[in-house]
Amino acid sequence: MAYIHLFLLFLRPMERTDDHFRKVISHAREYGYIFASSEIYDGLSAVYDYAHNGVELKRNIREYWWRSMVNLHQNIVGIDAAILMHPTTWKASGHVDAFNDPLIDNKDSKKRYRADVLVEDHAEKIFQKAQKEIEKARKRFGDSFDEEQFTTTNPRVVRYLQERKTILERLAKSLENEDLADVKALIEELGISDPETGSKNWTEVRQFNLMFGTKLGASAESAMNLYLRPETAQGIFTNFLNIQKSGRMRIPFGIAQTGKAFRNEIVARQFIFRMREFEQMEMQFFVRPGEELEWYEHWKKERLHWHLSLGMGEENYRFHDHEKLAHYANAATDIEFNFPFGFKELEGIHSRTDFDLKAHEEFSGKKLQFFDPEINESYIPYVVETSIGLDRMFLAVISNALQEETLEDNSQRTVMKIPAILTPVKAAVLPLIKRDGLPEIAQKIIETLQWDYNVVYDDKDAVGRRYRRQDAIGTPYCITVDHQTLEDNTVTVRDRDTMQQERIEITALEAKFREAFSYKKWLSKA
Numbered sequence: 305m306a307y308i309h310l311f312l313l314f315l316r317p318m319e320r321t322d323d324h325f326r327k328v329i330s331h332a333r334e335y336g337y338i339f340a341s342s343e344i345y346d347g348l349s350a351v352y353d354y355a356h357n358g359v360e361l362k363r364n365i366r367e368y369w370w371r372s373m374v375n376l377h378q379n380i381v382g383i384d385a386a387i388l389m390h391p392t393t394w395k396a397s398g399h400v401d402a403f404n405d406p407l408i409d410n411k412d413s414k415k416r417y418r419a420d421v422l423v424e425d426h427a428e429k430i431f432q433k434a435q436k437e438i439e440k441a442r443k444r445f446g447d448s449f450d451e452e453q454f455t456t457t458n459p460r461v462v463r464y465l466q467e468r469k470t471i472l473e474r475l476a477k478s479l480e481n482e483d484l485a486d487v488k489a490l491i492e493e494l495g496i497s498d499p500e501t502g503s504k505n506w507t508e509v510r511q512f513n514l515m516f517g518t519k520l521g522a523s524a525e526s527a528m529n530l531y532l533r534p535e536t537a538q539g540i541f542t543n544f545l546n547i548q549k550s551g552r553m554r555i556p557f558g559i560a561q562t563g564k565a566f567r568n569e570i571v572a573r574q575f576i577f578r579m580r581e582f583e584q585m586e587m588q589f590f591v592r593p594g595e596e597l598e599w600y601e602h603w604k605k606e607r608l609h610w611h612l613s614l615g616m617g618e619e620n621y622r623f624h625d626h627e628k629l630a631h632y633a634n635a636a637t638d639i640e641f642n643f644p645f646g647f648k649e650l651e652g653i654h655s656r657t658d659f660d661l662k663a664h665e666e667f668s669g670k671k672l673q674f675f676d677p678e679i680n681e682s683y684i685p686y687v688v689e690t691s692i693g694l695d696r697m698f699l700a701v702i703s704n705a706l707q708e709e710t711l712e713d714n715s716q717r718t719v720m721k722i723p724a725i726l727t728p729v730k731a732a733v734l735p736l737i738k739r740d741g742l743p744e745i746a747q748k749i750i751e752t753l754q755w756d757y758n759v760v761y762d763d764k765d766a767v768g769r770r771y772r773r774q775d776a777i778g779t780p781y782c783i784t785v786d787h788q789t790l791e792d793n794t795v796t797v798r799d800r801d802t803m804q805q806e807r808i809e810i811t812a813l814e815a816k817f818r819e820a821f822s823y824k825k826w827l828s829k830a
Contacts, residue, residue: 325644328703329575331718335777337361337702338576350569350580357777358698360728360758362583365697366562368725369585372610372827373560373690380558380587381551385539387532387564388520394531396667397538397660398631404511406479406487407570412503418570419487419509422496423475427468428646434464476628484509514567516580532566537689539563540588541660544685545672548590555674555685556599558589562694574645576695583694590685592676593658599688600635600655606830607651607690608639613829614723616704622647632659641700650700651692658684701726705778711803720778721801725826729779730757730817734770736786738763746785749795749810757817775800780820783813 332338337358340347354362374382394400406419437460442449455461471494478486488509497504515534521527533539540559547559562585569580576582591599604623611621619642626636635655640647661684665672673682705722724730733749735742746761753759760779762770767784774782784796789810797816798805808816819825 322644324706325575325703328644328699328706331706331720331776332358332702335720350573350578352576352579357728361701361722361726362694362698364726364728365701366583366585366694368614368823368826369610369692369694369697370560370562371823372830373558373585373587376827377558379553379556380560380589381547381553382560383540383543383547384563385536385543385561387566388518388530389533389538389542391528391530392667393538393542393664394515394534396663397541398663399515399531399534402631403515403534404513405570406484406509407512408488408491408509409507410498410501410503411505411507413498413501415498415500416570417498419484419491420475420479422499423471423487423490423494425499426494426496427471427475430464430468430471432646434461434468437461437464472627476626479628482511484511512570514569516566516568534567535565535691536561536563536584536586537588537660537691540586541664541672541687544590544661545670548674555676556589556591556595558587560585560587562586574643576699577643577645577648579695584691585694585697586689586691588656589688589690590674591688592679593683593686596655596657596686596688597635600653603688603690604637604653607653607692609830611639611641611651613826614701614726615829616700616723620704621650624649630654632656641696643700644703648696650696651690654689654691656687656689658686660687661685717772717775719775719800722778723826724780724820725823727778727780728758729760729774729777730821731759731781731783732762732770732774732779733759733783733785734767735763736767736784740787741790742785742787745789745810746783749783749785749813753813753817756814757821771798771803781817 335357336355339353339355341351341353342348374380407416408419409416438451438454441454474490488506491506516532518530518532519527520530540561547553564581565584566581569578589599608621612618622640624638624640629636633654634657637653638649639651641650661672673684675682701722705720707719707721709717709719711717733746735746743763750759750761771782780800782798789795794807794809796805797808
């Protein structure tokens with residue numbers, strides 16, 4: 305009953321979602337990736353715990369990002385800033401006055417939504433209509449198909465794309481002018497209904513501040529009002545001068561950070577895609593004024609290459625330039641990933657100008673400038689930001705990895721084809737039977753490999769069932785110890801993706817794993 309209740313808790317906000325997404329959510333719980341937080345108390349909305357396999361996958365994603373962003377760049381260093389910061393930080397950053405989302409309620413269903421997301425989802429449906437027309441033409445014309453010409457000349461596609469553009473431009477203008485009445489008017493004109501009930505009976509649109517408040521102090525009377533940080537970037541900006549001087553950094557240079565952030569989301573849905581407590585992986589890159597757009601283009605390419613290095617399909621990524629720029633930006637784009645519920649933001653690349661450092665200089669009264677010896681001039685650097693949600697990356701990985709295959713004998717297997725460098729468990733060591741000294745050899749193999757890799761021992765059930773269990777977890781290799789091992793010191797290594805088996809010597813396992821799980825091998829693709 306507890307499992308059923310939890311499953312319904314996950315699905316409640318998304319009855320209409322894709323069947324594959326339901327399977328991802330169910331699989332994540334069954335195989336120890338993600339649990340509902342405080343499950344024994346019926347859970348807490350949009351808050352999740354990472355289980356034994358989930359915490360390993362999350363740690364590996366973080367490490368893959370850190371190695372690429374920090375260890376492979378001589379001019380980028382790391383920081384771990386505190387979650388609690390002086391409240392004036394958030395006044396300077398604009399969060400106190402401007403960190404709002406447009407909220408709208410449906411009067412019939414009593415459901416609450418982000419008004420801008422309702423409009424954006426409607427525009428995305430129009431875009432998908434255009435894509436379907438393009439795909440039909442691609443199949444019809446084959447190799448001779450000219451997508452650019454078709455997109456710009458086919459009346460139906462041109463109409464769809466122009467309609468989408470007009471909607472998004474109007475939404476951006478309304479939000480920029482804080483014309484919430486026009487946002488509602490747009491929703492009504494487009495005939496947008498409640499995704500769950502179909503009702504079009506909407507309230508007025510109003511602003512909703514997303515920050516969580518808390519207090520610091522020994523008593524209620526003397527306590528200072530604080531906020532849980534809504535983003536990790538400000539800890540980097542307030543430490544800019546400390547890092548620059550102590551690290552003797554010269555422009556251009558970057559500061560990277562991973563850590564928790566907190567947002568009181570209006571609508572926290574789609575599993576771990578939008579949560580109230582989440583983790584970011586951010587890098588702020590400080591550059592000379594006037595060079596920021598060049599670096600912006602550089603980091604767009606760098607970050608896309610990082611994603612593609614994991615081999616999750618180039619067709620699953622796209623750039624989406626912002627129609628409405630944040631108050632601090634002069635250019636912004638998202639790297640979107642094709643989640644089970646469509647293309648959504650995975651990572652943002654923003655040219656933040658000098659807004660943040662200038663604002664903190666003004667509010668703190670401290671100079672936050674860099675003296676550039678090459679041009680003999682002091683200036684406030686401009687900033688290019690790359691910011692990826694670790695939880696969203698986690699969801700991208702597991703939703704892309706979960707596959708159901710029909711084998712040659714018509715049997716079915718469920719497999720998680722997680723990129724090997726990220727997998728929670730790198731290998732499972734399986735003694736064929738629980739006697740004749742085979743378990744002891746298996747344990748010795750584990751003792752050798754566990755210094756460098758997360759490996760597990762599994763002797764429960766027939767070996768075929770154990771293979772299936774490790775496939776479902778995502779383990780790249782199964783190492784089987786059998787009676788031939790006693791004779792020639794060899795083991796059978798089974799590959800998760802191909803299911804092919806090879807016989808190798810135990811002493812060759814370390815070399816095989818070094819090749820398979822080499823950061824150099826994987827990141828060199830980026």
